[in-house]
Amino acid sequence: MSSTPANLWVLLGLGIAGILIMTKRLKKTVKADFGAFIERLQLLPPPQPAPPKAPHPLSGLSFAVSDVYDIEGFVTGFGNPDWSRTQDPATQTCPVVAALVDGGATCVGKTVVDDMALSVSGQNKHYGTPTNPTLPARVPGGASSGAAVAVAAKLVDFALGIDTDGGVRVPADYCGVIGFRPSHGTVSMTGLIPVSGSLDTIGWFAKEPAVLRRVGHVLLQVPYAAQRNPRNIFIADDFFQSQKIPAERITQAVINSVEKLYGRQVLRQDNLGGYINLKVPSLKAFKDKQLNGEVKSSPLGFLANVMQKIKRHEFRQNHNKWINAIKPTLDPIISAQIAGDADLTDADIEKLHTIRSELRLAINAILKDDGILVIPTCSDPPPKLGAKEIFSEDYLLRTSSLSSLASISGCCQVVVPLGVHEKCPISLSLLARHGGDRFLLDTLQAMHASLQEQFVAAAKPTSSPKAISQESSAEMAKEKGNQAFKEKQFPRAVGFYTEAIKLNSNNATYYSNRAAAYLEMGSYLQAETDSTQAIDLDKKNVKAYLRRGTAREMLGYYKEAMEDFRHALVLEPNNKRAAQSTDRLKRWFQ
Numbered sequence: 001m002s003s004t005p006a007n008l009w010v011l012l013g014l015g016i017a018g019i020l021i022m023t024k025r026l027k028k029t030v031k032a033d034f035g036a037f038i039e040r041l042q043l044l045p046p047p048q049p050a051p052p053k054a055p056h057p058l059s060g061l062s063f064a065v066s067d068v069y070d071i072e073g074f075v076t077g078f079g080n081p082d083w084s085r086t087q088d089p090a091t092q093t094c095p096v097v098a099a100l101v102d103g104g105a106t107c108v109g110k111t112v113v114d115d116m117a118l119s120v121s122g123q124n125k126h127y128g129t130p131t132n133p134t135l136p137a138r139v140p141g142g143a144s145s146g147a148a149v150a151v152a153a154k155l156v157d158f159a160l161g162i163d164t165d166g167g168v169r170v171p172a173d174y175c176g177v178i179g180f181r182p183s184h185g186t187v188s189m190t191g192l193i194p195v196s197g198s199l200d201t202i203g204w205f206a207k208e209p210a211v212l213r214r215v216g217h218v219l220l221q222v223p224y225a226a227q228r229n230p231r232n233i234f235i236a237d238d239f240f241q242s243q244k245i246p247a248e249r250i251t252q253a254v255i256n257s258v259e260k261l262y263g264r265q266v267l268r269q270d271n272l273g274g275y276i277n278l279k280v281p282s283l284k285a286f287k288d289k290q291l292n293g294e295v296k297s298s299p300l301g302f303l304a305n306v307m308q309k310i311k312r313h314e315f316r317q318n319h320n321k322w323i324n325a326i327k328p329t330l331d332p333i334i335s336a337q338i339a340g341d342a343d344l345t346d347a348d349i350e351k352l353h354t355i356r357s358e359l360r361l362a363i364n365a366i367l368k369d370d371g372i373l374v375i376p377t378c379s380d381p382p383p384k385l386g387a388k389e390i391f392s393e394d395y396l397l398r399t400s401s402l403s404s405l406a407s408i409s410g411c412c413q414v415v416v417p418l419g420v421h422e423k424c425p426i427s428l429s430l431l432a433r434h435g436g437d438r439f440l441l442d443t444l445q446a447m448h449a450s451l452q453e454q455f456v457a458a459a460k461p462t463s464s465p466k467a468i469s470q471e472s473s474a475e476m477a478k479e480k481g482n483q484a485f486k487e488k489q490f491p492r493a494v495g496f497y498t499e500a501i502k503l504n505s506n507n508a509t510y511y512s513n514r515a516a517a518y519l520e521m522g523s524y525l526q527a528e529t530d531s532t533q534a535i536d537l538d539k540k541n542v543k544a545y546l547r548r549g550t551a552r553e554m555l556g557y558y559k560e561a562m563e564d565f566r567h568a569l570v571l572e573p574n575n576k577r578a579a580q581s582t583d584r585l586k587r588w589f590q
Helices: 003-033 081-085 095-102 145-152 169-175 209-219 237-241 247-261 272-279 281-285 293-297 299-326 332-339 346-367 393-401 404-409 437-458 470-486 490-503 508-521 524-537 542-555 558-571 576-589
Strands: 037-043 062-066 106-111 158-163 178-181 201-206 232-236 267-270 371-376 412-421 424-432
Touching: 037 145, 062 145, 095 106, 095 158, 095 209, 106 145, 145 158, 145 169, 145 201, 158 209, 169 178, 169 201, 169 412, 169 424, 178 209, 178 437, 201 209, 209 437, 209 490, 232 237, 232 247, 232 272, 232 346, 237 247, 237 272, 237 371, 247 267, 247 371, 247 412, 247 424, 247 437, 247 490, 272 281, 272 299, 272 346, 281 299, 281 346, 299 332, 299 346, 299 393, 299 404, 346 371, 346 404, 346 424, 393 404, 404 412, 412 437, 424 437, 437 490, 470 490, 470 508, 490 508, 508 524, 508 542, 524 542, 542 558, 542 576, 558 576
Parallel strands: 062 106, 062 158, 232 267, 232 371
Antiparallel strands: 037 106, 158 201, 178 201, 178 412, 371 424, 412 424
């Protein structure tokens, strides 16, 4: 009898030891690549050009691509083993990937996508579901789940995905990273497996807005130009109030951020659902016997239904021949999606496309060239892995409903992570009209740090007011910027320096410091502008001359750069940096 308790303790000890061993093994597996990659490879950029040519714009960055992008010599898998088994290796690399490699970035692998890129949960029964680094017990979001996870886990600097009905935006929200969907048709889809041609775009993820923007300049083929501030920022109040997220905290963060950066006069708060009903008359006439419940009967619910019908119809046009011939092993959710809406007539399709045209006109009319629309990214937090709700049509419609605005209208959208609420990532989305991609990327760059700071501040209890002068507040903001700069958090530094300038616009140091942060981010035009402002305020600001000279050199204005370095030498004859820069430019151009 006395030995029984001892035996139990031994068994209990062995059981605990086994659990600890399995936990360690699991941690090692997760730490390897979080299940993000399906295949490792390496595409190296060309050598750097010799001076005086500028370095490659994406030098030093690594990236991964979702397994819908062709890479020469590799099979493009489409998230399904039967597809992989029946396809030949690609004979050439997708132009988008090639452009990024030529731009100086290194491609390191292919990442997991949902089965045939049709889901929004991020789960893949064939290859396993990538682990959400922010919330390991919850889904990462799809279809571009692996790409979002690779960025969130800091395995790469940026990653490419595909976005049809939220395939980049949903995982960006779930994983707490920045995700960008460009205007439909602005970036070539050649060399990608199509899901739904009239909805598909490429998309990309990053943790830093500067990286997202650098990638955008390469893929959108837009030159650096003076940044434009938005004149109207619309907050869709009704969309925020109907979501299971801390709506008031988010909208207050937007309001506070906009007031500090641009002033109250640019803010507009409105009922976007009512506007859509008014401006998209074909949507009001759109009926479906299966539509019921609050989600499906709202304007966004109708739009989500329109989007799903278009997606399924065009997917069958692209791939039904292969599906009927191969009879692949598909996820039951995917099989149901493919089979859905099979009885649509040509007249039905024409009605759906009319809704698309009316929505694009409506979005473009309200935003024009200088407007930004603020909406939630997703309706709800990410579900738990294996949750029953993931397998429902209601989850698909609710999760993709907010994505339907950009998918159907074709406008561009960026997901901005704000922070965490009840352990779940929280984001909002900024939208600009179709073709306003550079304007949207510039606005993100300007607002990113401020939005995050205001979201954190909105959670803090209101403290008693203190009589602090504007000059003192500006100095405090500058010191915060200096600390962020030291920590290499350059976008945050820009936000703090901008706040200091708002409080005291006559201090040359604030402009000069912000110029230094812009230089680190590769924003050379902004750096030149700030340096010039600093020099106008203080003709003896040596650092401002050095920073303007550096910015002008990177922009290719070599004569003007040499003049700035020489002026710095006049002010400080022993300044080594000015002397070295002057000598270097002399050797190149004299």
